Amino acid sequence: MAQIGTEDRDTAEERAFRLKAREHLKAHLPPRVADEPHMDWEDKALVARDRQIQRALWDGGLAGIMLPTEYGGQGLSRRHSDIFYEEAQPYRLAWHFGNAFNIVLPVLLAHGTEDLKKTYIPAMLRGDHIWCQLLSEPSGGSDLAGVIMRAEHKDGKWVLNGSKVWTTGGMDCDMGMCLARTDWTVPKHSGLTMFVVDMKAPGVTITPLKLIDGGQDFCQEFFDDVAVADDHVIGKVNDGWHVAGTQLASERAGMARGWHEGVAAAVEVNEIGLDPSYAALARELGVAEDPRARQLIGEAYVIDAVYKLTTRRVGNGIMSRALPPTAGAVSSLMAARVNARRCALMSELAGPAGVAVEQGSDPRIGMLRVTTHRIGGGTTEMQLNSVSERYLGLPREADVSRDLPFNQLRHNAARPG
Structure with missing residues (x-):
């Protein structure tokens, strides 16, 4: 077989890894089909196939190539990852796991407890869990710090009530990262907490939204007394804005390098x-x-x-x-x-x-x-603010609500007594 990409640079150990990947991919992954969508949540067979693909990568020791072994990864180098994507060019990869690997994984690594990492990262790598992020709400999307989904601590657990919307693939997701308000008496950025939620849990109702083009990739979720265990908080209680910052940065980094890893040519050309x-x-x-x-x-x-x-x-x-x-x-x-x-x-x-x-x-x-x-x-408007303030050094947009307790602000929810 002719050399592929950077094969001539391989060390003996890298060569062995390449041949292992080549053999396993050829035996277990479906070929890439021209014009097949990378992601189509309405195509249930395609979603199911991506679960099988991710499981096949796990079984072949090709899942989480650069992740630590204690979380189910291979503990290998960037070079090994590059080799994998070179060899994977002719095949379809598990592209419905984009949220899981681009967003959830970096957040868990940065803020999750050891128990959360050891429970959910291997399950993600095995193809057991497709993830979504639960951020936007019907009352507003761009003002993320203004979320009004309520999380109350009762009898040793958290109880979530409220609604999320515009959740990509929500109907097919097993787990979600959910930002909720845990303290209404502090400024809006200070009273938020990020939770791991089971999308199949009692009290979760998922409704696909039919768009004007006829598609139903997005969903709205209703949470009615949904119980979340104490140990399923990501980061610290009331520090969810810090976690959300990592989440948004990870999403934008994923968009910068290409959301569906393995789609673009693995070897960069001039x-x-x-x-x-x-x-x-x-x-x-x-x-x-x-x-x-x-x-x-x-x-x-x-x-x-x-x-x-x-x-x-x-x-x-x-x-x-x-x-x-x-x-x-x-x-x-x-x-x-x-x-x-x-x-x-x-x-x-x-x-x-x-x-x-x-x-x-x-x-x-x-x-x-x-x-x-x-x-x-x-939104484009929010991103304009972010780039201008973070990178161009322009003054922060005026916001008189930043320092006021959230329960003193106007919002579309009854204030807790």
């Missing part, structure tokens, strides 16, 4: 490929020689190139620790702005063909990416 769909659309519409059409496509190529280079730089910086994990906010914000501009360019290029399509068809103007990236990881 060339930047140009999306052929832009010119193909112009030729299909008979405007390939139109000067304005060529300007639109040219700008799309430019912003794609700048975005890819910036994302690569931020991702490499986070990986090497030259940049903090919070730098993912730069890539996340750029994705939102670039996708919106690209969609506008393609919409002008396509004209009526960009909107007049049969139900379920792709209008090919990138609208899905706009709707996703203007909200995922925080």
Whole structure:
């Protein structure tokens, strides 16, 4: 077999690992299928297949390659991880576990107790648990510190009441990280606690939300007297804002390096490929020689190139620790702005063909990416604030509520007596 990627750099030990990975992947993983979605929560067979894929990686000693062995990982190096992804290029990986590995895992490693780590990280690596994050609420999404889901300590356990919304894949998730209010008498950032919750627990009702495009990837959850054990607090009680900071930074770092690890080519190349769909659309519409059409496509190529280079730089910086994990906010914000501009360019290029399509068809103007990236990881407006305040040194946005007790603020909930 011809050498793949960086195979010529392997030490004897790395070569042995590569051959082990190559043999196991070929025997146990399904091939990657062109145009198959990386993630589709409505396709239950695909979700189930990703569970099987993750289990197959675990059985082959290929799950959690860089994680400590005490948490079920392999305790190996970045080089071993790179080798794995080179060998995994022809195969589908367990991409429905994106939240688990991009968000939950870093939070548990940073803030979880040893019991939580040893209980839930191996289960994640085995494919037993798909995770979600329970942050946004019907009363507000961008003001995360304003959550009103209530957690009260009763009879040696926590009891949660309230609702969460816009939970990706909530109906298929086994576990969730949930931010709730545990003290209403202190400023809003100070009275929050992060919990591990069982999505199948009594009192949890999960309702899929049908979107305007017909999809049902998002859910709303209702918690009615849901019991959570004392030892399922992540971090400290009333220190949930600190934990949420790690959670959001991890999400943005994941978006910066690419949410679905193993999708992009494992070996970085210097060339930047140009999306052929832009010119193909112009030729299909008979405007390939139109000067304005060529300007639109040219700008799309430019912003794609700048975005890819910036994302690569931020991702490499986070990986090497030259940049903090919070730098993912730069890539996340750029994705939102670039996708919106690209969609506008393609919409002008396509004209009526960009909107007049049969139900379920792709209008090919990138609208899905706009709707996703203007909200995922925080709204564009919140990300603008984050980048301007954290990285450009601009003054913090005025907030008179920051120092007031939460029960003195206006919000859509009855104040506790």
